[in-house]
Amino acid sequence: MTMAVLYHHPVPEDITLLPLLRAVADPVRLGIICHLHSLGEANCTTLLRGRPKSSMSHHFQVLREAGILHTRVEGVQHHNTLRLDVLEERFPGLMASILRECPTSLPENG
Amino acid sequence: MTMAVLYHHPVPEDITLLPLLRAVADPVRLGIICHLHSLGEANCTTLLRGRPKSSMSHHFQVLREAGILHTRVEGVQHHNTLRLDVLEERFPGLMASILRECPTSLPENG
DNA sequence: CTTTTTGTTCTATCAACATAGAACAATAAA
DNA sequence: TTTATTGTTCTATGTTGATAGAACAAAAAG
Numbered sequence: 016m017t018m019a020v021l022y023h024h025p026v027p028e029d030i031t032l033l034p035l036l037r038a039v040a041d042p043v044r045l046g047i048i049c050h051l052h053s054l055g056e057a058n059c060t061t062l063l064r065g066r067p068k069s070s071m072s073h074h075f076q077v078l079r080e081a082g083i084l085h086t087r088v089e090g091v092q093h094h095n096t097l098r099l100d101v102l103e104e105r106f107p108g109l110m111a112s113i114l115r116e117c118p119t120s121l122p123e124n125g
Numbered sequence: 126m127t128m129a130v131l132y133h134h135p136v137p138e139d140i141t142l143l144p145l146l147r148a149v150a151d152p153v154r155l156g157i158i159c160h161l162h163s164l165g166e167a168n169c170t171t172l173l174r175g176r177p178k179s180s181m182s183h184h185f186q187v188l189r190e191a192g193i194l195h196t197r198v199e200g201v202q203h204h205n206t207l208r209l210d211v212l213e214e215r216f217p218g219l220m221a222s223i224l225r226e227c228p229t230s231l232p233e234n235g
Numbered sequence: 236c237t238t239t240t241t242g243t244t245c246t247a248t249c250a251a252c253a254t255a256g257a258a259c260a261a262t263a264a265a
Numbered sequence: 266t267t268t269a270t271t272g273t274t275c276t277a278t279g280t281t282g283a284t285a286g287a288a289c290a291a292a293a294a295g
Binding site: 170 | 243244
């Protein structure tokens, strides 16, 4: 018997502004956020866009620990979704003002 | 005849999300923003709080170039104010959701 | 003119973080 | 069981950016 990967998702009270802003203030992660917003749910490989998986895994970890996304494990695949309800409860209007800036047609990089 | 210091303040169209987020995602600058919000206007020395002036000058520059604050020169003193109207026009709700997190009684650092 | 105040610019240093290869772990498929 | 897929962890490297001292610039005060 082996162990499946488990993630820690911070509860709303533990989500603080500065780490959240630091997580969002990166071009790759802002791109991930926009993609997740348009796709609803996506796994790591879907969002690779030519980057190494280790880099993506790192960015997903930062976003997860900042409270921005939730990772649901289903077999080998890890499905990621934005925690929009939690973020709206914790910082009303913040994500909305950011997501409004997402390009409608997603760019090559970002 | 000598030259007075002149600052460049980006027009609203040139204010972009990523530099703005990067500017805000720093503990010192987030503190400056909260102070400016509560004070309305302040010069560099007022917000020093034990830091070297060169550091403060750097942070003010970052905030200025990100479009977050405006610097008005009056003799030797440089008065800084948040460009809330411009930011609200450019990214509705963003600054409001950030300023809502400012501590009511300002802390020692930040 | 000299001194003081305010803030910038220059320069160097240090720490934080993004990038990415390699090895590994877990599940699914063949 | 062997192979393929998905993603993490480890480690190293490089870059970005914050910190801060020193010299400088401008304006006001004495």
